[in-house]
Amino acid sequence: MGEDRLFEIARRSFDTPHFHGIEFIEVEAKSIINHVPGNYLPFNWTINPYRGCAHACTYCFARVTHTYMDMDAGRDFESKIVVKVNAPQLVRRELRAKRWKGEHIAMGTGTDPYQRAEGRYKLMREIIGNLTAYRNPFSILTKGTLILRDLDLLLEAASVTEVSTAFSIGTLNEDAWRKSEPGTPHPRKRMAAVKKLNEAGIPCGVMVAPILPGITDDPKGLREVVVAALDSGATHVSPILLHLRPGVKEVYMRWLEDAYPDLVPRYMSMYKKAYATSGEREAVGGEVATILRSLGGVKNPGAPRRPRGGPRSVPGVARSEQDPPPEQLELL
Numbered sequence: 001m002g003e004d005r006l007f008e009i010a011r012r013s014f015d016t017p018h019f020h021g022i023e024f025i026e027v028e029a030k031s032i033i034n035h036v037p038g039n040y041l042p043f044n045w046t047i048n049p050y051r052g053c054a055h056a057c058t059y060c061f062a063r064v065t066h067t068y069m070d071m072d073a074g075r076d077f078e079s080k081i082v083v084k085v086n087a088p089q090l091v092r093r094e095l096r097a098k099r100w101k102g103e104h105i106a107m108g109t110g111t112d113p114y115q116r117a118e119g120r121y122k123l124m125r126e127i128i129g130n131l132t133a134y135r136n137p138f139s140i141l142t143k144g145t146l147i148l149r150d151l152d153l154l155l156e157a158a159s160v161t162e163v164s165t166a167f168s169i170g171t172l173n174e175d176a177w178r179k180s181e182p183g184t185p186h187p188r189k190r191m192a193a194v195k196k197l198n199e200a201g202i203p204c205g206v207m208v209a210p211i212l213p214g215i216t217d218d219p220k221g222l223r224e225v226v227v228a229a230l231d232s233g234a235t236h237v238s239p240i241l242l243h244l245r246p247g248v249k250e251v252y253m254r255w256l257e258d259a260y261p262d263l264v265p266r267y268m269s270m271y272k273k274a275y276a277t278s279g280e281r282e283a284v285g286g287e288v289a290t291i292l293r294s295l296g297g298v299k300n301p302g303a304p305r306r307p308r309g310g311p312r313s314v315p316g317v318a319r320s321e322q323d324p325p326p327e328q329l330e331l332l
């Protein structure tokens with residue numbers, strides 16, 4: 001648990017259209033459950049089996065992490081995907097450790113665990129299996145409809161611990177989606193996945209995120225997303241206005257100049273700092289809140305599930321370590 005040191009073991013590319021132009025850098029990590037410093041986020045621990053993401057969202061705040069490995073935050077981030085191939089084994093080892101107290105673990109907070117690479121490497125199946133074996137509460141935030149592949153495992157996990165999911169769906173506008181998130185599944189397909197998860201009994205919310213000023217922040221478009229989210233049984237609908245940290249801002253602004261040149265002056269004045277002003281953030285939040293209220297609000301707020309049945313025996317783990325985990329922090 002702690003620092004994320006990586007040791008490269010192989011580089012691969014695969015001769016299928018799905019993985020065209022993508023290089024996979026297979027590494028062994030020293031640890032996998034990472035502590036989140038400070039208390040500004042509603043979770044303390046994360047697991048990120050991948051670095052880089054072929055979903056290629058132009059605004060992705062994780063882009064900057066690629067520069068820590070002598071790669072760039074632009075095309076390298078999208079096409080050189082670091083795969084922590086020993087992630088499942090590390091999860092098991094770290095959950096078994098005496099010092100681990102069974103806290104909530106958030107996934108999808110760095111890069112997307114259900115990005116395309118997961119279709120080949122299948123790390124999440126084993127990770128979820130290990131979290132289930134130790135009855136460790138977790139949440140997953142994704143744009144990848146591939147999560148449905150693991151619905152059976154999510155249901156098994158939810159029968160013994162607290163599980164929640166959320167999809168990021170900032171817009172249903174076809175043009176904005178194609179331009180800003182070119183590697184992601186269609187937002188309507190993501191919305192369908194939200195519905196499927198909720199119908200199956202896995203709480204799934206919608207992050208209306210990020211909302212891109214001048215591109216996806218029009219009231220009509222926001223209403224369209226909120227209506228679809230409510231129709232999909234979303235357990236929450238949470239808006240977040242775009243922020244642009246150094247390193248990501250450069251990539252985003254280059255993209256903006258090409259895709260929406262008229263908006264460049266507006267962004268230059270709006271993003272002198274990483275975050276828009278509180279007034280601008282509150283205006284967007286208020287807009288979504290008003291839409292939600294006008295539609296009657298979320299029908300099924302996602303109360304975390306309580307573990308069902310008795311404590312599950314975990315081979316090789318003392319009974320005291322198998323006690324129910326502490327109260328889950330609500331991530332999503």
Ligand code: SF4
Binds near residue numbers: 053054056057060062
């Ligand atoms: S899906 Fe998430 S991690 Fe992947 S590029 Fe988009 S914002 Fe980044």
